[in-house]
Amino acid sequence: MMKLLLRWTATALAIAGSGGAAMEAAAGRVFVSPDGNDNWSGTLAQANATATDGPFRSIVRAQHALRTLHRQHPREAVLREGTYFLTEPLHLTAEDSGTAASPVVFRSYPGEIPIISGGRRVTGWQDRGGGLWAAPAGDVDLAREGFRQLRVNSTMRRLARHPNFEPEKPRTGGWLFARSSDPRKTGWETAVANIHTPADWLEWDVTVPEDGRFSLWFYYGQHMKPFGRDDMDGQTAVQVDGGDDVPLTNLPNTGDWSRFAWRNCATLSLTAGKHVLRWTNRKGGGINFNAFALCTDPQWTPKTTELPSSAEGQRLIVVQAETFDREKCKEMKISSAGPKGRKDRLPFGDGDVPTHWDPEGGQVTVFPAWGWVGGVVQIGGIDRENREIILTGQNAQQDIRLGNRYYIENIRAALDEPGEFFLDRGAREVLYRPDGEDMATVTVVAPVLDRLVYIQGDQETDTWAEHIAFQGVHFRDSRYAIAVKSLYTPDDAAVWLDRARNCRVEECTFSHLGGYAIRMLNQTRACQVLACHIHDMGQGGVLSTGETENQPTDCVVAGCHIHDLGRVYKHVAGVYITTGSGHRISNCTITDVPRYAISFKSFSANAYSHNNIAEYNEMLRTNLETNDTGAIETLGRDRKPSGNIVRYNLILDVVGMKHTPDGKLLSPHYTWGIYLDDYSSGTHVYGNVVARTVRGGYHNHLGFDNIVENNVFVDGTLYQAEWNGRSDMRRNVFRRNIVVFSNPEAVYIRSGGWDPEVLQECDRNIVWHTAEDLATSERKMTPAGTWAQWRKLGFGKQSLLADPKFLAPEADDYRLAADSPALGLGFMPIPFDRIGVKGYTR
Template sequence: MFKRLESDRTPARGLPSGGWPSLARFTCLVLLLAVAALDAWAAAPGATFYVSTEGSDAWTGRLPAPNRDHTDGPFASVSRARDAIRALKAGPGPSGPLTVQIRGGQYFLERPLSFGVEDSGTAQGPVSYEAYRGEHPEFIGGRRLVPPASSPGAPVVFSLPETGAGPWAFRSLFVDGRREVRARYPNVEAADPRKAFLYVKPAPDQLSFGVSVGGIHHPGDWLEYRVQVPADGDYLLWLHYGALNAPYGVTAMDGRTWVQVDGQRTFPLGDLADTGGWSPARWAKAARIRLSAGTHLLRWQNQKGGGLVLDALVLCDDAAWMPQGTMTAAPEKGHRVVLPARAFARSHGRQITVNGAGSGPRNAIWCARDEVHPAWLEAPDAEVHVFQSGDSRAFSEILSIRGYDPAEGRLLLGGPEAHSALNPGDRYYIENVKEELDAPGEWFLDARARSLTYLPRSSFSARSEVIVPMTTRLIQVEGGRSAETPVHHLRFSGLTFRDTDWVRGGASAGYGMGDDGAILFANAEACAVEDCRFLNLGAYAVCLDQGRRNTVRGCDVAHAGGGGVLIRGGRDNQITDNHLHHLGEAYQHVGGIVLEGVGASGNDVSHNAIHDTSRYGISLKEPGEKNVIAFNRIQNTNLETYDSGGIEVTQHDRAFRSGSAIRNNLVADTIGFSSIFGEPIYMSWGIYLDSFASGYEVSGNVVCRTWNGGVMLQGGKENRVTNNVFVDGQVSQGTIANYQGQSSGLKVNANILAFSSPEAVAFDTGTLGPGVLQMDRNLYFPPGGVPPVFTSPGAERFSEWQGLGRDAASLVADPRFRMAKGDDYALRPGSPAFRLGFKALPLDQVGPRTRACTCSIRPAGPAFWGTPRPSLKRLAKNTRD
């Protein structure tokens, strides 16, 4: 170029044709060329800056690598590249895309990178921060510690430097890419995490009312109790119960149930008048039983049918004693034996449920004296993590220790999260006590001494990566206060974000879904996170707070303390093609993808793979309208929480109609695990329309291996459930509750319901009056090919169910599943379901299209409930050629 200009004989425009020395003329030409080059660069369609761990913020950032003399090259930080783009945009600026290419390497952040309205791009010229081609830059939310010299297997003690921002307070530690465990008791059990807990003991003489046993209304249902009788005598048997049988012609349950003693003598039960409701509200003096001192086996049994909900049974040999409400003082003379109804040793019944909040205190639990370690009481920051069975089983509480009463064995607790009843049997563990540092992988932070003690795993070495997180957030994008001033057209692509911390509050306290992410967008429009990887996070990966038309595509999220993507009031966003797994490692009340708030409308959640979560796969909390949940694969959800769903909707507005669709998803292994009084319990549905969720289309889904069934319709209106496959609900295949009598216009048509448990039913329903349900053209495939059974008032047999105008054209037949692999419930040609109007499902389109899940997923259902029953093999055998 210089040679061409130098040989050009034509004077440059604006220069004299002669009179200047040739050197001066040449210098002027060079300067003009430089200015012209800069102008041309600025006016180009786009511009690119580079960032590298080998760069310098004093350089121009326009070279991908340092030049030969190290006088120019890439920037060292993204913040410097951001500022360079701001400066460029402040001038004439390029009209095309502005790109920051980030070279491979590790970029440590102790506070989030911030972007505002001034960092926006345009539709024609978006601003992108992306990985340099073929390289993998990582943004790490903390500091790396260098392991000190130590003996193999001995505790490694790190001396922490001053932070310059107060004491160290991290709740997470990452070693060689693994989230390690704060010193705790009992230790984590890798083989079965359910065993890693202590269980609250009953208080002395605590009766523990409030947890009742229901679903025992079938002839032949029974509950069996072992009871220690203190002395020979005639004992009155008192029952605390509720009953609502009058609408079905049974005004009292007298003589319809009995108690059998030691498999021999039977005593019919009386004084069981209808109470007008199912909540236990009345004491019945049901029978007089002669008992000898010693251990006896008492079996309560339903002989003739009709409903009872039992709360407690009391035996007392003082004829003058009477219980009063739930306060049952000991008799002045004689003996009293209390049997909480939920304390049965064995049971039989296809619909038995244990429900209720209990009546324990909110600020104390009782422990066996040998369970309380003195170090707990001395540790200044010890935490008690309680999975309470009281007000909810959706989250755990983190409480502090306020003291211990050794006379009663009562551990006194407190803190801002102490707002749920704590009951005998609730599972809990103690964390952050140095004396409990006894298992490889555990650690303890002494913030006052600035000392971190880590008990290494066998793989630990001087080269191990040890990360202490310093921030909960890595990228913060904030628009203006007005919805009209969003950040827009800002894009992050191909980057890895990892190792952030979590804090108390948010989703750890009550029903909050959280409010933070490794990337937080507040009032953003047309922004994107694409092909990024998120690992070992404290909260969600991406939080979209308000805003619209944003995209999260092709990302992988693993081992997050929260969930995957949280949309808070945002509309018209697209969350697609992502792989989200192992979520809820800090907070339990989270989801793989969550849409929250009435402003969350028009969102597209599709083609994602979500698995292994503490709670939801996808959750819609009081959402807006016209959301689409489609072609997602969801498996192994609700592994730590109860009363939940793989895909869940909560809607309290009784008048709102969503117009949203849940279609063509695969939902497998929805567990719903919790415990009541030390016993495991389960409650979950694959697709759960909770409260008054209305106006939903549920179609084309495959739901398999759930506890309570494939679908729950709680109290909503005008929901349509069509063309779905529901397989192997352990209790039922679906529930239609008609909660508070609010349901109407429900349609359940052309579905397949195939199940293997001989104790499972087709549908469990509340009272269904006129106009509640239209149901027909369904195909049922229960074990043995016999007609299905329902648990519906007045209609348990299939003939009774049909006699009420339901399922008149439905069939009981083998649907002829293809079962080529895994959960392939496609139908073979000739399936009788096609004659009922069932349409083939596009199962090959379920899940991510580019970010495919390659994890080896072990189905959680059999792991929680036991090995597959022989009848499961029947299902596979009968449907294969």
């Protein structure tokens, strides 16, 4: 493959310098200009003085001309400045192929930016008054899907939506939340779980109507008996307004974590007014907490969720546990204690969907189920009697659960905010509320094509589309599918590489697109995406898809700046190898993404991703809208050694977001820096720097034979590294790493299902807590307990508890001072100057 890369580079440089700055006519070269004419020769860069010859007007005409030129020489179509509006995708086949010595290149004229657009201009705007403008929809195919995006100048505008977008809170504001159609049952269907860690606490703001002595009843489930505890008496406590602990008693084993029972566990004297009630896990132990009640009636005794009334004149206050106002819990989950939701029904709260709305053509953007995916689902109607939005179409794929966040789009009555638009299919016109634009000079484009360039070989004839390149071109304006095969893998793209070989996309810009920039599929191999700028995308950056027998292989994505992804669908990545092997992703800067920066997936033996490399990448502000995720994530359900390598990457701020059943957003929440999920094995992780995560810099879930060495992990909020799962985990290595953390409650290493065989080696690490002496600490810091107990198991005997001496960690400068103790343990300095786009070289 390296020989191919070198040959490509030499050939491309020869082409680039062949014509000088003026790009004069040359053998094998044709020119294209929006001001050209397809009846001209295409051999001139601009029209001649008599306007009888000059460049072609369309790229398709240039394509046909290149086919007729001699294939023993490089051929290129040089695109002049301007926008090329396509009426159909540019389809390049084996007939358009070049050779290694004589590639076919579509490139920009020096100093100019040609734009390939899959949209249609919307013109003829008229002022309708009240800040509303209208224009004819033109020849857009309204009978099919119409369009659901609109670019105004260089900004993507929003479909009319409710609630309105909140620019000061772009990710946490402007949401509705799935509500129970029967509010009386809302809380009984959910419980707060995984609050077993000492010092976990929850707080509620409670209003007491009058002074009184209140019995405190808990509705809970616990099954600590297998862990040697029959009850939870004295393990937890409550405090009122920061006062003394009131220990909770009478909390016996209920027989199962989801089997709930009422118990009177304390008595509180409360005055009338507002109070803060805090529950704290003081000594550890599990409990699933559904609700609590405060009652002044000494005879009041609840048995089920059908609560009895209190005696006349007595006071009863019932609070659902998940409605806490504040919390500090390491591993809290909001679990379902009742029936699952439905895929085709979204329950809404009183007043959330105005009664006068016509839902036809509407859609919701929703994060269903666990909040791992998000995207658009079509509205089929509104059941007002049961207060449910009826969801329809292929995208209704996951259960809608209480608290799932959503907003409603494409409703005419919601067109009330500057920057919003609506396509009135009946009137065949576009309605828009300008956000400061001059509608007399504005450029408005509606994306209508789902792809712009399709480079396609033919498997039946065993031919390839090969040695075709695009260089210096700007791609924009494509639509997204409103029905995708899976919300986990939306796969629209501007450029398709389908059975393509040795093709290249270089120094191109992709923006304002409904899908990915580039999709590779069907045995595509040895293709390159180099030095591209990909931003403001409806989905992700670069996507590799297929099954083992036809997956793409040996491709390179390097030197790309990829940011602001997932405008439409959320389970996406900067570079997403859903399946593919032998790929190299290097020197990319990937920022501001809803989920992964980079992901390698192996779903089964028939769909795996092996021998991929992610190296020298910079990843900032990832996982902004989903949870249970990492900046770099792999999946290993084929349960085979992957051979994947993750090295010399810089990962900062892995955030995460999840809902609670009562409609709160938890963020940061449930993320890792490098996440080897579901049996990911045989992976080498080294030379990476990971800072500011939630559950840790590194996570191994059920994997074996993973080597993690020479990395820097800084400030995991809960843990620094995790190994979780069952007996499958074996022979993992964690050595010569630097681990630094400051949270007084954070843990060095956590392992669920711990067995010493999980780690074959854990040694020669530098471990440093900035505010605590781990050598004398009695806190549980490792799977074995304290640091001393960890060493007694044979781990960390050559590790040091010492300051690694970063040069300037407050500025994320994690280079080491010359006298760093890590160097004495064999830690090799990390080449920071080579990381990210700034370190990219051909």
